[in-house]
Amino acid sequence: MSTALAVFVVQQEFSDSAWKKSAPVIVGEQGATIYLGQDESENLRKVQKAGRQLDNLGVSSAKLSGEGWDFERQWAFANGYTDTRSTNKLEWASNSEALTQTRNVVNWTRELVNLPPMDIYPEALAQRVAEKLESLAPEKVSSRVIKGDELLQEGWMGIHTVGRASKRPPCMLVVDYNPTGNADAEIDTVLVGKGITFDSGGYSLKSSEGMLAMKCDMGGAATVAGALGLAIEQGLQKRVQLVLCCAENLVDGSAYLLGDIITYKNGLTVEVVNTDAEGRLVLADGLQYAGEVGAKRVIDAATLTGAAQVAVGNEYNALFSVDDELANKALSTAAAQRENLWRLPLQPWHKENTPSAFADCANSRPQKGGGTGGASNAAGFLLRFAPNDGKGWLHFDIAGAYHNSANAMWATGATALGVRTIAALLQD
Structure with a gap:
């Protein structure tokens, strides 16, 4: 009974x-x-x-x-x-089978974000995600982890720079889901996730209150990993790769400094004017990887800016793209999946909104929150690294992915808002 x-x-x-x-x-x-x-x-x-x-x-x-x-x-x-x-x-x-399937993946995504930083550091995040996805389709999924100084050898300067001050090395996880069995099959989509497993702010140090929830700064990585997992469970037949850019943004004598200049794999130089604007520095590597493998579409997700949260609140994710057709598709898909998504401004000229006298650009503006239009300016920075001048690229700034306290709709912690939308986009 x-x-x-x-x-x-x-x-x-x-x-x-x-x-x-x-x-x-x-x-x-x-x-x-x-x-x-x-x-x-x-x-x-x-x-x-x-x-x-x-x-x-x-x-x-x-x-x-x-x-x-x-x-x-x-x-x-x-x-x-x-x-x-x-x-x-x-x-x-x-609908018990479909609902259970969705709930299991979403609860796994939430658990990743809610875990304490002592348990979910860069390598641990990469390992958990790889093991989960491999368990869903063992013969169709392969993965590799590029760790520590190996990142320098392969040219992934952003991830290494941000994570080098931690005793737990930064890493890039690459997961290849290839249901075709053909090693030369076209890659339909590359998913890129911000995997900052703890964000102190670096030398642009956060307050204690502002740092308390910063275990959630890998929410973008968890979201795209969960989306791929759900799509696999739903029978995804396209080749998709997942790239997680994983690091702890900490402080010691080897940490990157304000005024440092990072030279990326594509030759672009970036002056660091805020070490707490680190998410875009690691995502730049993931976007370059997507360009190297020739993906038709690129979707990234990140808990990137407080400015997006100010704009859309905790109830929505924010969407940025210069590809109107794809952006409209994302909005209609989110509506069909009953997930709140709102498009914020992004134009090619937003790339110029983080200027530097010493490098091709800066990683932010030297103002609190990156100044006015901070979320769009951050997306403009990413646009510099997006393949095909942003054609086929979507950027999700997932403002609704985590709640510091419970409210009338959600429990305290991660919401996994965006998993269903991105999974549906992979199927389309």
């Missing part, structure tokens, strides 16, 4: 005077009931809030019961009902 709390959805207003009309969920003798209206977007928000409220009430096991539970309503409930440690048990009303 199931001891799970039954949860029902009803398409009507409730009239029980014992409960406020604003209550997301009503608990009674038969279980919990969520009363829905005519606006489905608001319904999904209410369902997610209901899941959050039941978690707050201490419900550890729930069963979605009765009619009215389509895929998206069930997924919205699961997002709200997932506690930080992903311990709640949930029985689906329908």
